[in-house]
Amino acid sequence: MPLATFMKIKSALRLAALDPRALALALEPGMALADARARHPALLAIEANPSAEAKILTDILAWSRRFTPLAALDAPDGIMLDVSGAAHLFGGEEKLQAEIEARFQAQGLTARTALAPTPEAAWALARYGHVLRPLISFLPDGLDERRLARALGPLPLAALRLDTGLVAGLARAGLRRVSDIILRPRAPIAARFGTHLFARLDALLGRTKSAISPRFEAPPYLAERRFAEGIVARDGIEAIILSLAQDLCTLLTRHGEGARHLEASFFRVDGAVKHLDVRTSRALRDPEAMARLFRDRIEALGDAGLEADYGFDVLRLSALAVESKGEDQASLDDTLNSENDLAGLIDRLGARLGVRRVTRLSMQDRHDPDFAVVYVPAASRARPRKCAPRDISSDAEIPALPPRPLRLLLHPELIEAIASVPDGPPLRFRWRRVLHEIAAVEGPERIAPDWWKEAPGFTRDYFRAEDRDGQSFWLFREGLYRETIEPRWFMHGLFA
Amino acid sequence: MPAGSSERVDFLRARIASLEAAGGSFVPARSWCSRGWPSASAQDLRVSLGDARAPCSLDQALRGGLPWGGLHEIVAARPGDRAAASGFTLAVAARFAAHQAKTSAKIIWIIETRALRETGTPYGPALSSCGVDPAHLVLVETRDAQESLWAMEEALKCRSPAAVIGEIWGLAKIYDLAASRRLVLAARKSGTPGLLIAAGLAGAADRLSSGAGTRFEIATGASPRLPSAGGRMPLPGKTVWAARLVKARAGPHGFGFDRGKLHRLSWDPEKACFRDALSLGVLSLSGDRASRPAWSLSTGERGAARDFHEDQIGAEARSA
Numbered sequence: 001m002p003l004a005t006f007m008k009i010k011s012a013l014r015l016a017a018l019d020p021r022a023l024a025l026a027l028e029p030g031m032a033l034a035d036a037r038a039r040h041p042a043l044l045a046i047e048a049n050p051s052a053e054a055k056i057l058t059d060i061l062a063w064s065r066r067f068t069p070l071a072a073l074d075a076p077d078g079i080m081l082d083v084s085g086a087a088h089l090f091g092g093e094e095k096l097q098a099e100i101e102a103r104f105q106a107q108g109l110t111a112r113t114a115l116a117p118t119p120e121a122a123w124a125l126a127r128y129g130h131v132l133r134p135l136i137s138f139l140p141d142g143l144d145e146r147r148l149a150r151a152l153g154p155l156p157l158a159a160l161r162l163d164t165g166l167v168a169g170l171a172r173a174g175l176r177r178v179s180d181i182i183l184r185p186r187a188p189i190a191a192r193f194g195t196h197l198f199a200r201l202d203a204l205l206g207r208t209k210s211a212i213s214p215r216f217e218a219p220p221y222l223a224e225r226r227f228a229e230g231i232v233a234r235d236g237i238e239a240i241i242l243s244l245a246q247d248l249c250t251l252l253t254r255h256g257e258g259a260r261h262l263e264a265s266f267f268r269v270d271g272a273v274k275h276l277d278v279r280t281s282r283a284l285r286d287p288e289a290m291a292r293l294f295r296d297r298i299e300a301l302g303d304a305g306l307e308a309d310y311g312f313d314v315l316r317l318s319a320l321a322v323e324s325k326g327e328d329q330a331s332l333d334d335t336l337n338s339e340n341d342l343a344g345l346i347d348r349l350g351a352r353l354g355v356r357r358v359t360r361l362s363m364q365d366r367h368d369p370d371f372a373v374v375y376v377p378a379a380s381r382a383r384p385r386k387c388a389p390r391d392i393s394s395d396a397e398i399p400a401l402p403p404r405p406l407r408l409l410l411h412p413e414l415i416e417a418i419a420s421v422p423d424g425p426p427l428r429f430r431w432r433r434v435l436h437e438i439a440a441v442e443g444p445e446r447i448a449p450d451w452w453k454e455a456p457g458f459t460r461d462y463f464r465a466e467d468r469d470g471q472s473f474w475l476f477r478e479g480l481y482r483e484t485i486e487p488r489w490f491m492h493g494l495f496a
Numbered sequence: 497m498p499a500g501s502s503e504r505v506d507f508l509r510a511r512i513a514s515l516e517a518a519g520g521s522f523v524p525a526r527s528w529c530s531r532g533w534p535s536a537s538a539q540d541l542r543v544s545l546g547d548a549r550a551p552c553s554l555d556q557a558l559r560g561g562l563p564w565g566g567l568h569e570i571v572a573a574r575p576g577d578r579a580a581a582s583g584f585t586l587a588v589a590a591r592f593a594a595h596q597a598k599t600s601a602k603i604i605w606i607i608e609t610r611a612l613r614e615t616g617t618p619y620g621p622a623l624s625s626c627g628v629d630p631a632h633l634v635l636v637e638t639r640d641a642q643e644s645l646w647a648m649e650e651a652l653k654c655r656s657p658a659a660v661i662g663e664i665w666g667l668a669k670i671y672d673l674a675a676s677r678r679l680v681l682a683a684r685k686s687g688t689p690g691l692l693i694a695a696g697l698a699g700a701a702d703r704l705s706s707g708a709g710t711r712f713e714i715a716t717g718a719s720p721r722l723p724s725a726g727g728r729m730p731l732p733g734k735t736v737w738a739a740r741l742v743k744a745r746a747g748p749h750g751f752g753f754d755r756g757k758l759h760r761l762s763w764d765p766e767k768a769c770f771r772d773a774l775s776l777g778v779l780s781l782s783g784d785r786a787s788r789p790a791w792s793l794s795t796g797e798r799g800a801a802r803d804f805h806e807d808q809i810g811a812e813a814r815s816a
Contacts, residue, residue: 339656342656345651349647372621405616406625407617425729439721440721440733442732471579472716493616494615495735
């Protein structure tokens with residue numbers, strides 16, 4: 001049964017994509033659905049789902065990075081791969097193309113591939129190459145311009161990626177093929193149809209570097225290994241990561257740089273891809289340390305682990321962010337070594353527990369006790385601001401802050417307290433179901449809310465209270481009697 | 497805040513004396529040259545908790561102080577004393593840091609999430625009152641006890657931290673002789689002191705059995721309160737800890753100690769050491785009280801009641 005998808009284009013249902021049987025029935029994309037059904041009532045038409053198609057294309061892109069990391073989307077139905085340096089891994093460009101076609105077939109996808117010296121030529125051959133007799137899908141590198149022009153001549157003008165109005169105009173003028181434009185003088189055609197037509201032609205033939213080229217995301221350094229069959233055992237994977245790290249470090253040493261963001265990509269035999277990334281606090285060039293960080297990261301994945309069902313057959317280690325790094329020099333008192341030691345510990349803890357769980361304290365200049373300290377990830381470069389040493393010897397007119405509790409509760413907890421009205425200190429209170437009798441109290445310290453905000457909240461009167469057993473608490477009463485009828489008491493911190 | 501030069505000189509003198517007594521080759525205890533060489537004499541070196549010239553009563557019970565590279569456990573006496581136990585541990589870590597060769601050595605504090613929720617998170621502005629600069633602290637938050645023990649072992653394997661504090665909650669099932677032995681070995685090999693706060697075992701200090709070298713039980717003591725004017729409640733004084741030595745490894749000469757004795761200690765920020773806290777009835781002498789404003793972060797002493805009132809007005813004017 002011929003299959004087609006349809007979409008609503010300008011309030012009419014039109015065919016979007018067709019399978020080979022439908023194409024054989026002389027149906028075309030863009031034809032109205034009603035016309036198509038009238039001709040062939042047996043046509044099966046389903047609604048197109050562009051978002052699902054885009055997602056599938058992205059998955060295919062992620063999987064096709066196994067051939068080369070330089071892969072880019074060519075929406076809506078294609079992928080562009082830059083295989084400039086990767087052909088020798090497969091034994092030549094023709095073998096690479098055969099391998100790509102075989103892999104796509106194994107995945108159950110019908111793909112038309114074309115390999116050419118320029119991206120525009122590859123695009124043209126992939127989409128319109130089927131009109132060529134004999135069928136060409138491969139143009140070897142180093143082809144001179146005349147042969148290239150002869151090979152690409154029979155292609156229709158739409159292969160230059162021109163819009164349909166321009167193509168129709170050229171067809172009315174009798175220009176239908178690429179060969180028609182190559183040989184004719186340029187000036188009259190450019191005067192009527194514009195010059196970008198010739199810019200495209202030059203890019204196709206390789207005379208100029210095209211201004212429009214797909215954007216490739218290429219990591220600065222990478223090392224990869226391919227295997228004939230999938231690797232499943234974790235020891236094997238860790239050993240391979242170590243050897244990849246050694247290759248990567250050789251590359252980094254040659255350029256005098258160290259890696260700060262590493263990514264390990266695991267390509268599974270059945271098409272799934274898994275990425276693990278690790279960030280470090282200093283430029284790293286030691287293969288043992290890199291392997292160890294990845295080992296901690298794999299352990300942190302838990303019991304499921306890497307999910308290597310049938311094995312991974314391509315493993316790639318890339319350095320996504322690098323920094324220049326000189327040679328390691330041992331200093332006389334080994335201060336450099338101790339910094340590296342601590343940084344290595346922070347990296348290992350961050351790899352296993354998560355980067356945000358290893359933090360340092362950064363003091364902020366805020367009067368609100370909740371925001372006076374900010375926790376900064378220890379691996380980041382910014383040095384936390386040191387708490388300014390208080391000058392106790394000078395006679396300061398503004399006295400220093402009252403003592404603060406050693407432990408601050410994450411959220412202030414509601415307590416029941418008895419205190420004399422209106423602003424007396426508490427006499428006894430109940431917190432977490434335990435009654436405390438207060439024997440000594442200091443305060444109040446009044447901390448006002450941020451008056452510049454729209455809903456500022458209530459003023460807090462903080463008290464430092466010590467109970468009969470000697471335990472000290474930091475409580476506050478929220479709300480003055482002129483602000484609210486019923487102020488509430490909260491517990492905010494505990495003293496040492 | 498760091499220990500004065502006189503303290504370092506005393507430390508070096510003690511070190512040289514022990515070396516001369518041992519008669520062995522020169523192996524510096526905490527310098528980087530002795531990478532990986534287990535130095536037997538490092539075990540004999542002890543860090544005194546009080547001032548070297550005026551040792552506190554706990555130092556005498558410990559026969560000199562706490563040894564370097566070892567594991568020390570701290571347990572709270574009651575559930576409400578957990579914050580005090582962490583304050584005591586922080587002060588002990590500050591003592592270790594003061595004896596370090598470099599002044600920028602970091603203290604690593606590993607906290608389990610449950611302990612964070614129960615007792616709260618360490619608050620930066622108060623750390624200097626226990627002798628630690630907030631810029632030298634690295635906080636590690638872990639999800640459960642197993643992860644905390646792993647993180648503590650990893651941190652103890654490094655030589656650069658001044659001390660490693662681990663505040664772990666769920667130790668009941670997984671902490672036994674074997675687990676503690678791993679921590680002890682890691683600490684001994686690298687020379688980094690480890691301080692384990694058994695936060696979930698408040699009140700169970702006597703029942704805990706492990707391979708650690710020393711164990712303290714910490715409770716809060718009533719602080720020396722100052723009277724306030726007008727018949728109001730007295731003002732709380734400096735923080736006082738009541739420490740009980742539950743376990744201590746016998747030194748080369750062997751000794752016994754009194755397990756029931758409570759040592760009352762407080763922290764002196766100026767000299768960065770512990771001091772014996774005077775009993776409740778004796779007020780602070782005039783030498784401790786200067787003509788400074790009432791809220792003075794350095795010593796935490798309270799001025800006279802008159803200073804308090806003047807400052808009360810100043811505080812209100814400041815925050816209004």
